[in-house]
Amino acid sequence: MGIAKPLPSYLSQRYHGWHATTYSENQAWYRRLADEGQRPRAMVISCCDSRVHVTAIFGAEQGEFFIHRNIANLVPPYEPDGNQHGTSAAVEYAVTALKVSNIIVMGHSLCGGVKGCYDMCSGHAPELEETSSFVGRWMDLLRPGYEKLPEGDEAARVAELELEAVRTSINNLMTFPYVAEAVENNSLSLHGVHHDIKEGVLTVLDGESGRFFPV
Template sequence: MEFTKPLPAYLVTRYHGWKATTYAENRAWYKRLATEGQRPRAMVISCCDSRVHVTSIFGADQGEFFIHRNIANLVPVYEPDGNHHGTSAAVEYAVTALKVAHVIVLGHSSCGGVQGCLDMCQGRAPELEETSSFVGRWMDILKPGYEAVKDDPDMPRALEHEAVRVSLRNLMTFPFVQGAVEAGELSLHGLWTDIGEGGLQNLEPGTGRFVPV
């Protein structure tokens, strides 16, 4: 393709370093993953933010997490309308094909997507209101969450937390998710991480509050 370019040199160097060390020292493990397929225990729905390093936070190895990333770690409601639904497809595959035991929604501090929703809801981002804005239309998922916390003085953190709650509620609109949860085959979890402090908070089942892990 005439519009593509060679891989940047620094990435080529890092790849060769990984192949000569990590891969070489664990060759049998990688071969096993390739031949036996993946059997992840959990699906993690995380933000695209490059500062959120899911595998590092939990010390996970290859094959342990089925990870899906999108803007603001959101899950839309179940809507089989024939349109493209990348997040819904990932959830369906994780739950029905891979049979993961856990689905974790991981939010984070200083989330640009959540800030965009906040700006949009408060009239400060007219560009996101345009029908041509993919980000704006994706953040429409979180608008009900804004209405729930709009009077909370701890913004945008309150909306970052609410993004996790919204996604968990939306997950339960998927029949195969609800069925697996009710059968005791799947558990849902809400987490929020503070990038600067390295903190991790868990959504308490009973109170709906986020508390330190």
């Protein structure tokens, strides 16, 4: 931490702007959220990608969503092996401690992680196959999805793999016993969506057909 630098001034400036306006206008609410704790209605799992602005799309206010963001919005299968699983920890906390009512997995177009997975699986990114590649090992989670891809041109297959990432996360969520139980007794529901960055369009996973339809 000896290396830590002061905050870039453009960020200090924005923070001061936020404090003088949004914070100030909502101070009473923020204080209540501090005093009484959070009670988010939903968990959102989305990608780190800077173009995915989940708080804007869903008009998210402070206190509404418990948000986990990782590369390619992936949830690994339940694997309580005593190792560190950051995503699984977030899921566990949201479901067992916060008791959220919804988990929304949001995929998106032009996902670098998904594209990397595609390149790796099709033999065009040997560096991602290396043991030391964190991105490669993380994207291994989507390998079974790659195997299922229909024939077609690359663009269509990559786009399909993005949808597969959402389906994979939904399926893996159900391997967590507390998720399955909460879904079973209707205290939790799972939702898959895909966000097209260029057109801004949101499509929703239909559980029965496995296809995505406009909202």
